[in-house]
Amino acid sequence: MSHEFVLIAAAGLAISIVASVFSRRTGVAAPLLLVALGIGTSFIPATPHLELEPELILAGVLPPLLYASAVQLPVIDLRRNLSLISWLSVVMVIVSAVVVGLLVHLVFPAIPLALGIALGAVVSPTDAVAATAVGRRVGLPPRLVTVLEGESLVNDASALVVLRSAIAAVGVAGAFSLGDTTVDFLWAVVGAGLAGWVVAWVTVLVRERLDDPVLNTTISFVTPFLAYVPAEEMHASGVLAVVVAGLVTGAMGAKRFSARDRQTQTTTWATINFILENGVFLALGYQLPMLIDDAKAETSTGEVVGMVALVLGALVALRFAGLAWPALVGRYGPGDRGDRVRERLDQIEQRVDTWEPKDDREETRLRWARRRIARASADIAFEEREPITARGYVVLAWAGMRGVVTLAAAQTIPSGTPHRDTVVLVACLVAMVSLALFGLTLPALIRRMDFPSADPAERRDDLLTLMRQIAEDATDTLGPLDQQTVDGDPLDPAVVESLKDRFLPMLLAGVHRVAESRPGQREQALIVQRRYLDAMRDALLRERSIGAFSTETFKQVEGFLDREEQRLKA
Template identity: 50%
Template structure:
């Protein structure tokens, strides 16, 4: 009964904090963090012990999966260089730098233990940052980098932490550490890829939104647990499985299944995500008690935490700045690539005009189509890099969004008791996480407004959606073939009816059968034709998504419009 009361109280606090967040503009995780800290200092509040497995095994896999299924693969690919630069290179450098500085300032803390602390505080948590960014309309590429970095940097940090803890007890070998990292990532990617494809195949054959969603709830653990048992990165496995499910689910699942799954996952993500921040705040009292029992003082903890925060900020600003300069230097390369793609396109068109047995054959036509698709994708990639560069203002926002979260505290608690100065390391990690959340998260909205960093203009996005929808409906109509030769599921479609039905390209008209056999036949043909047309529109949208000429926002809105038509037909 006591646990049930606490659960109800926590759920109430989460809902109230979310309502307060919408009215005040303060991110919900920050509100809950403060609420947890305040309640932890009340004498009547029961003690809460945060078990690391609750976060690393229970909460982290579903949270990573819920984020990964929503991240467009094509956007992740286009920003992969910056994402890996921040989520891998910056994490490793930050861990080593923090380890060296902490060992220099506090000689009692060994270099390996300092690196363990650095690995704990190096990964960023994009929950509060993305909540603020979505509300204030940050550019899509900045949001992609923030989300992509938070997906991958946990894996890098946990691998570095494992290596550092191993070095404390059994020594350290750079070669072994690099091989272990590569093996962990490669094996985890394979596990995630297999689990993602297998579960998508299974769920596509269930034909039941409830069962499909129920199976999706265990996918993160199906990827995480085998990878961890194989001493690979469970985090990478979950992320890869989520990316595969999100990419193929748009094509393999019905609109009803996707809508049901999305609603349930958003609810679960909301509760778990905010619940762990509330739990994080409730840890303050127990950490202060442990600090009193140790030889460290609050002044020492605050001093080391301030030094670590300053070092992390300097490193992040430097790494973001290097990436921005690198992108600016790529402009000549992008221009050369654009000219090269134009030459290839002209050559392909010339070959198609000349014709010939090799070109006119089915295999030749297929190869020409593949060439055109690759050229279109290359042009779209170049246009994306040119239209959405990370400017100095965007870099400032990206640098200031480096907040640490509950994974930092959970990872710190995994440091074994035999490590000297463990209490100091855990408390410093907690202070770094809390201060970064409150300071960076509290001032990030002001920084975004002052710098004037904003996303796509609404009028421009509406025009892009209209153009995209026109393209996919034209492609779908062409894919149906001659109107007098349409046959769907063995049912010939009347030409006049097909012409009438194809006039409705943007919305579905409700047709009611008149009761006569002729009317029922006509109604059946209308439904067949419209379902086929919606299926072809989805195929055309999937092709546009693969090419990437349109923005993710336009693709998402077009997908929602097609889903709405499919749901109305189902009803």
């Protein structure tokens, strides 16, 4: 059996690589290809029987998948889109679960209401992996990508809380309590937030003190499970705890981790995400013929097809209806909101400018107030620079693919439940049809929307502006180069001359050399460059918290600083 397992794992990795390459060249969603390849593989004679435990998916696969996405998502982007993400991932998930459950129960009375709501909870969360992969390739605006990613992170927790309540109701004569579900959901959010934050804070502090990439990577592996298990033991949402841990780790790691640790983390989690995500879709295709055989004993083919069509049609209609509300508010709501907020900010700024701090405490409060004003002004500029238009809402509505969570959650419905096999098959077919329907048509839809592309010259100007700004902030913090000292001694004039006019250009151009006339000069140059590099990184974090530049610009500048940091440590 061990040899069969190794063979299956090796074949799965090979198929995943082939599917990924083919997807990038053809534009077909990789999950759809993997499901098709899995189905084809299942018909090969003498292939072993494969049955994955649902708990293995939920507790072993889902936490690292969610963590891998959350740790890369900038908190500022999540904050700026929080209202829309919350609407889609909380309100619409609950509404979709209840509406789908009612429709299924009314049209197919043999399906109890609680089981119907369980089915609705299973199919309600969207999976942004395929949608964002397609969107980035064909020019989807970054803000829409952020909304899809943020929604897919949070809606998993919402759906699993509703599913847990619905499954519990299946065993008590089909009773379903909306009040109990609401209380469970509130505790799931609060408990998960606490668990995720504590785990992230502790692990980041430990990793900050370790100068070993192997140990750092190992702790990173364990972090999602450290968040998931305690939250589940507290009957909170384990998946939401993992998301919180990932977001907090990503935010704190920008300052506390070394450049090497950040780059290692990015590559490592991208690899883990690739293997796990592809493995789940491949396993679904492999198991699908067996699911069909199991469902035949209790439901006809016509009923399964009808239920799939009903559920998928309801999900599409609900998603369009749910996005119509924020679209209408944005179009017909108060159009001068930005002007009114900017006017209030100007008034507050005028009052702040008249403050005369008397001590360090008041000076700190003054700096905090000015930063808050700058951040609010940047938020208004962001809304004006990157609004979500009607075309954007259409794309968001059509990006309703279902994925890993649907496949895993469906199989957590207890064995022995009447019509359980039918519900599991319907959920899996809904996920597959949504991948085919949306995955094959989404690229054409995005192209037809003709979203404006970013101007390369403007992006380059933003990059240079941000670099100059953080360099000036570093100079203001540390003072000019010719005033620096190393161990109390002033810098060698040759070192000052070498670095004074070349440090920032060296970062921008990637020049990997410093003055090397004498060993003492080189050592001084490296010490001072590290000093300014740290100050520039602090300035970059302050600018990121304000958000006057795009996320892509911040990432590019951080990449420059990371590469320079690694060069100086070499």
